Amino acid sequence: MSSSTQSSPPPPVIEATPERLLAARKAVISSSIGAALEWFDIIVFASFAVVISEIFYPEGDPVFSLILTFATFAISYLVRPIGGLVLGRFADRHGRKPALTLTLFLMMLGTLLMAVAPTYSQIGIWGALIILASRLLQGFSAGGEFGTATTFLVETAPHRKMYYASWQIASQGASMALASAFGFALNTYLTDDALHSWGWRVPFFIGLLVGPVGLYIRSKLDETEEFTSRPPAKSPLLTLFAHHWGRILAASASVGVATISVYMILFMPTFATSNLGISPTAAYLGGIVAGLICLIGSPLVGKLADRFGPVRIMTIAAIAALVLAWPLFQLIVTQRSVTAFIFVIAVLGVIMAFYFAPLPGMLSTLFPAEIRGTGLSTAYNLGVTLLGGIAPLVLTWLLDITGSLNSPSVYYMGVSVLSLIGLFFIRKHYGQR
Secondary structure (H helix, E strand, O other): OOOOOOOOOOOOOOOOOHHHHHHHHHHHHHHHHHHHHHHHHHHHHHHOHHHHHHHHOOOOOHHHHHHHHHHHHHHHHHOHHHHHHHHHHHHHHHOHHHHHHHHHHHHHHHHHHHHHOOOHHHHOHHHHHHHHHHHHHHHHHHHHHHHHHHHHHHHHOOOOHHHHHHHHHHHHHHHHHHHHHHHHHHHHHOOHHHHHHOHHHHHHHHHHOHHHHHHHHHHOOOOOHHHHOOOOOOOHHHHHHHHOHHHHHHHHHHOHHHHHHHHHHHHHHHHHHHOOOOOOHHHHHHHHHHHHHHHHHHHHHHHHHHHHOHHHHHHHHHHHHHHHHHHHHHHHHHHOOHHHHHHHHHHHHHHHHHHHOOHHHHHHHHOOHHHHHHHHHHHHHHHHHHHHHOHHHHHHHHHHHHOOOOHHHHHHHHHHHHHHHHHHHHHHHOOOO
16 A cells, blocks of 8 residues: 555654643644634635725726625635645744744734725725735735644644644634624624724734734743654655645545635625625624634534544534535525524534534644644645635625526535545545544
């Protein structure tokens, strides 16, 4: 059997001493801060897509302006695999701790550019270019954040690795709930002029406050023993692509349901406003509920994954996504009510929690330690870019050319099938359960 199909050796069992448990808790906090800032910025941008399209791309057809906004959003995902390769290799060569500090600093810089960007009315098209630069910085840094933080978490955790890694997803749930709360409050209590002139910037400035705290906490971390106990990888990229391409493809496909569930929820405010003619507050309330479900549910699902195996839990969630996608969209299209929107988004939140929570731990055990940062970052970001990050753009385009309000569910179902195929190969060829 070739090295691309052999199962990777399990990570060493670390004794769960009080010192180890304390280090694991610190790792959870430091990793969660980075994930929270990354996803807060992403979710806020998607949530205020209609406002951003009107103030940065005001010319021409509103649908085309919205497509330009989501194209800017999608372009940031095209650099995520590059960020994953560069920053993942940096983590494998120079350590998890310096890579974590670098990704957070770049993330803060991207958020700052977004918060202060002048609008079209102030400097014309240059404002849109500043937004693009912000998204590219965010995409590059986010490309390295997930893989490096998850690698650090799993290598620090003495036991229950799926549980500890699931806090990455719990922090994303917190970001979703908080960003949706901002969307609800700003759209409800600000006038339209206030929202367009300064209100949309408030969440980005709030997100920036988390950054310095995260940098301080990460500066106090100790490097993982799994990294310091071996020589740094000489060529993690060459090793990855020469011997582990099968793992990359299977892992990238397995990311699908996780990432499409997130971006389907993020697309809902735009869908409500632009396609159903109802207030986006319905979708924001649903986003709060889905975020809280993910925040509370992810660690519980992580415990289940430690007991029964991550692939089993994720397979059940992927089947649920495939079966429920069409009836869920049919419900909101026919009912067009706040209650229906909240219910559907809550169900998507449950699917997201059950599928996404075991994913970081499963991916980390799929790659050997010497290339774990590079492998995890590359596979995750390819999956996110191809199956999730471009989703708002694809969904807007599908709705425009087909005229079918159920077309987003077809995309969701297609991604679910790809994830099931990826999970099948991971279980059959790489020894994951």
